[in-house]
Amino acid sequence: MAVAVHPKDVASQEFMISRRGQKICDDFARGAFLANAGARLMSQGYFDSISKPKGIVDFGVSENKLMFDVFEKKLAEPKIQKLAPHMLFYDVMAGNMRFRGALAEFLTERLNAAKPLDPKNLRVCNGAGPMMELVATSIGDPGDCLMMPMPCYGGVFWDVGGRAEIEVVPVHLTSKMEEGDTRPFQLTAKKIEDTYNKATAEGKKIVGILLINPHNPLGDIYSAELIMDILNFCHKHSLHVIMDEIYMMSIFDTEAKYTSVLSLPNIPDPQRVHMVWGFAKDFCMSGMRCGVLYSVNEAVNKAVDALVYFNMIPGPIQHILTEIVLDKEWLDKVFIPTKYSRMREARSYMCDKLSALGIPVRKSPSGLYIWADFRKYIQPLTPENELVLFEKFMDAGVYLTPGIEAFNCGEPGYFRMVFTVYRDHLEVGMERIAAVLKDCAENGLTKPQGANAEAPASANVKEESLEDLLGLLQGRISSSGWLEETRTQNWATQNPEALEQFKQAMKSQEGSGDK
Ligand SMILES: Cc1ncc(COP(=O)(O)O)c(C=O)c1O
Structure with a gap:
């Protein structure tokens, strides 16, 4: 047949x-x-x-x-330049424990965490985008959906869609203010709920929501109340929350009050909350490729441990970044x-x-x-x-x-x-x-x-x-x-003599190619 x-x-x-x-x-x-x-x-x-x-x-x-000038100086320090043998050998794929310990301490302070972060719940890989892929792969099957407020960082479609094959369902925010809004493009728990109801009625399987706080591209910061409303809604429907906080140290307004999800003392469903951060934005080093995950969900962490084999950060880079986050005096x-x-x-x-x-x-x-x-x-x-x-x-x-x-x-x-x-x-x-x-x-x-x-x-x-x-x-x-104006046909009509010469040249080439 x-x-x-x-x-x-x-x-x-x-x-x-x-x-x-x-x-x-x-x-x-x-x-x-x-x-x-x-x-x-x-x-x-x-x-x-x-x-x-x-x-x-x-x-x-x-x-x-x-x-760049500040990092050029910092990275030239002898302490940072010093290689140790272990940096050149295999190590824990999800990040060596010294790096994870340093990050746990650093993030506990910078995120104003409700309780000290435990390095055992922390993982690193080669970028926040790749980390989202690892989390998405762990919490959803191909065809499952994650909601996400739009406009949003466009890379996310590839991060969670590319290999994890998770569909992104937009929570559309608009310049027109709706009842209760105080500004254009405002996110509310109600808009998330409406999107969820519509998508599930259409037969989509929503496994969670992906939020960016501080937001890219709007630059907004979510209030503690809004985050709690969203967490409660997600808890009610057993949805995961991936909180991308990659811009948490890019808040230039001294008056702004930032709330990390990890600073909230009473997260309703901590097992389904996964915080992602990275060095690309806040540390001005997108080329270092380092993303961080903090999750207390052991099953997610186990899956990430297995997958991160494909995404490990080289030992010397982990060493450099460790020294940077440990130098509190230089940071402050x-x-x-x-x-x-x-x-x-x-x-x-x-x-x-x-x-x-x-x-x-x-x-x-x-x-x-x-x-x-x-x-x-x-x-x-x-x-x-x-x-x-x-x-x-x-x-x-x-x-x-x-x-x-x-x-x-x-x-x-x-x-x-x-x-x-x-x-x-x-x-x-x-x-x-x-x-x-x-x-x-x-x-x-x-x-x-x-x-x-x-x-x-x-x-x-x-x-x-x-x-x-x-x-x-x-x-x-x-x-x-x-491209439109320079199509072959256009060229051919405009250059008949050159076309004829080209045809002759092609003819003489026939039969002389590799077999
Ligand atoms: C909100 C957000 N998350 C994640 C990423 C990707 O970060 P990384 O370069 O660490 O993969 C970006 C990059 O633009 C971003 O804007």
């Missing part, structure tokens, strides 16, 4: 990978927006006022670049005050520039970014036009992330802008944004024409290296407008 061949199977055969491998590629490609933007950033190159003035200013990636006298003062300065620079351009920003006490409202420049206000504005920014040499594509925001008009970048980047990036908005105000929001990745007019053009040219070409290929 003839078996129908699925197009995916053809692709798998063609590329000699498994169906599972192909499915992973397909799923990843669905979240291609950020990957494409990243590829364009890489190919066109990041802005540097001396070596790459035509490069793109990065207000998109949530990283704190303000502290150097690192934290310097970081917050630089963050406040950078943020107020960006806010002032945006305010001069008439862009409202969300008032928020935390995060490395600003949630900015560009609606007045997007006319008509549609998701497509949000992307048109995004492309115009990219063409002008500045990358900021659009709300719908990057954060699953339910309405157009919002962008997240990371302000924790060097001062010259802030200045040039804001100049480029101002130029784009001036153009929009004068000429309306028109689609960029043709060669999208052209360098900004103001850029100081240096000699073109081969690398630059390749970068420019790749940038153009990855920008849809150029």
